[in-house]
Amino acid sequence: MSRKTETSGPRVTVIGSGSWGTTFGKVLADGGAQVTMWARRAELAHEIREGKRNSRYLPGINLPRSMTATHHLSEALQGAEQVYLAVSSQALRENLTAIRPLIAGGTMPVVSLMKGVEKRTGLRMSQVIEQGLDCDPNRIAVASGPNLALEIAREQPTAAVIASASQETAEAVALRARNSYFRTFVNTDVIGTEFGGVLKNLIAVAIGIVDGVGYGENTKASIITRGLVEMTDFAVAQGAHPETLQGLAGLGDLIATCQSPLSRNNTAGRLLGQGYSFQDVVKQMDQTAEGLASVAPVLTLARAAGVQMPIVEQVKMVLDGTMNPRDIAPHLTTDDDKPTGERTPHGDDNSSGALRRAFQRALDQFRNGGRGPARDRS
Numbered sequence: 341m342s343r344k345t346e347t348s349g350p351r352v353t354v355i356g357s358g359s360w361g362t363t364f365g366k367v368l369a370d371g372g373a374q375v376t377m378w379a380r381r382a383e384l385a386h387e388i389r390e391g392k393r394n395s396r397y398l399p400g401i402n403l404p405r406s407m408t409a410t411h412h413l414s415e416a417l418q419g420a421e422q423v424y425l426a427v428s429s430q431a432l433r434e435n436l437t438a439i440r441p442l443i444a445g446g447t448m449p450v451v452s453l454m455k456g457v458e459k460r461t462g463l464r465m466s467q468v469i470e471q472g473l474d475c476d477p478n479r480i481a482v483a484s485g486p487n488l489a490l491e492i493a494r495e496q497p498t499a500a501v502i503a504s505a506s507q508e509t510a511e512a513v514a515l516r517a518r519n520s521y522f523r524t525f526v527n528t529d530v531i532g533t534e535f536g537g538v539l540k541n542l543i544a545v546a547i548g549i550v551d552g553v554g555y556g557e558n559t560k561a562s563i564i565t566r567g568l569v570e571m572t573d574f575a576v577a578q579g580a581h582p583e584t585l586q587g588l589a590g591l592g593d594l595i596a597t598c599q600s601p602l603s604r605n606n607t608a609g610r611l612l613g614q615g616y617s618f619q620d621v622v623k624q625m626d627q628t629a630e631g632l633a634s635v636a637p638v639l640t641l642a643r644a645a646g647v648q649m650p651i652v653e654q655v656k657m658v659l660d661g662t663m664n665p666r667d668i669a670p671h672l673t674t675d676d677d678k679p680t681g682e683r684t685p686h687g688d689d690n691s692s693g694a695l696r697r698a699f700q701r702a703l704d705q706f707r708n709g710g711r712g713p714a715r716d717r718s
């Protein structure tokens with residue numbers, strides 16, 4: 341398929357040349373941008389720049405001719421109109437320290453492509469960016485959705501969400517990060533969009549465990565469905581719109597990650613289910629499985645907010661080696677509470693949930709200058 345590859349397009353920079361950073365760089369380049377990748381290792385920058393390949397992370401993929409790469413941060417960031425961040429979540433803060441003086445005074449959007457929380461602080465990536473760059477939250481955007489890197493690198497049609505507190509920033513980023521095989525929608529629910537990406541990783545680890553022990557489709561469907569309830573309850577308690585969790589950044593990503601053997605979180609879970617210890621799994625994974633680091637901070641936040649997450653609790657117990665993977669279930673098997681309904685506290689029949697949604701919609705409209713709701717709107 342031939343793609344638009346102008347060499348005179350706007351300059352954008354992608355920090356991190358792993359599987360997602362490189363794939364997103366290709367998305368941007370195929371959308372007409374002049375993309376400079378920053379790679380930590382000089383050899384990888386050389387391979388991308390000269391060979392138009394990233395053989396370790398994206399085997400078999402030819403990268404656009406217009407894409408270049410460097411391992412010098414200052415060179416990578418020079419003249420960038422937008423900056424995309426795609427290192428592992430735990431490495432973000434140290435990278436921001438190096439980036440900050442190089443973009444000081446800049447007003448360009450900074451976009452998180454990451455799906456984790458910082459282990460030490462429990463902060464979302466956009467919050468770490470706000471602190472690390474000391475920048476206006478209206479400049480920050482996050483990208484999320486059912487986005488398995490290798491499928492997108494193969495140009496399989498996919499959709500994603502770009503969220504920012506500023507509708508204008510979300511739209512500017514969405515316009516840049518789109519092409520014939522990658523469609524971006526926008527919203528202003530940064531909390532829901534980010535937590536969707538974080539939480540589905542945890543449910544994908546649970547599904548991997550189920551696969552690893554050899555359970556079938558009923559168990560998986562039960563865990564995916566109840567997992568979405570946990571994701572929604574948690575995210576809404578943190579200030580998200582429930583609708584966001586029903587969209588691409590929630591349900592969409594949950595389906596993709598739970599179904600695909602390409603998912604690293606799913607793979608890590610499968611190894612746990614097969615009996616490998618957490619330490620063995622970490623040794624075997626040569627790419628980032630964010631869910632492993634997010635479990636503890638998510639549970640800390642959940643407990644503080646009074647949200648119950650029985651599936652995530654079980655993932656933690658399997659990781660800690662205190663639960664046999666065969667005991668995983670859509671509920672805590674030690675739970676002898678009386679039967680409850682399926683509905684969540686934000687369900688349609690709940691007036692406080694409806695009130696909250698109405699209030700959030702009004703707030704959204706106010707933020708968008710009265711232009712109406714902007715949920716997942718292209």
Ligand SMILES: NC(=O)C1=CN([C@@H]2O[C@H](COP(=O)(O)OP(=O)(O)OC[C@H]3O[C@@H](n4cnc5c(N)ncnc54)[C@H](O)[C@@H]3O)[C@@H](O)[C@H]2O)C=CC1
Pocket residue numbers: 356357358359360361380397426427428429431434435453454455456487488489490626627628630
């Ligand atoms: N691979 C995928 O399909 C998708 C990944 N993501 C998210 O993107 C983020 C990055 O993931 P991937 O690119 O897939 O991971 P990866 O493991 O393929 O690459 C991570 C990159 O970060 C770099 N890195 C690690 N520690 C670093 C440090 N201290 N300083 C600088 N660079 C460092 C590595 O060298 C590597 O280039 C994660 O948060 C992940 O959840 C989001 C959507 C899709």
Ligand SMILES: O=C(CO)COP(=O)(O)O
Pocket residue numbers: 455485486487488489541544593596597602603604605606628629630
């Ligand atoms: O976020 C992803 C798909 O949307 C990638 O999932 P994994 O990190 O589990 O590979």
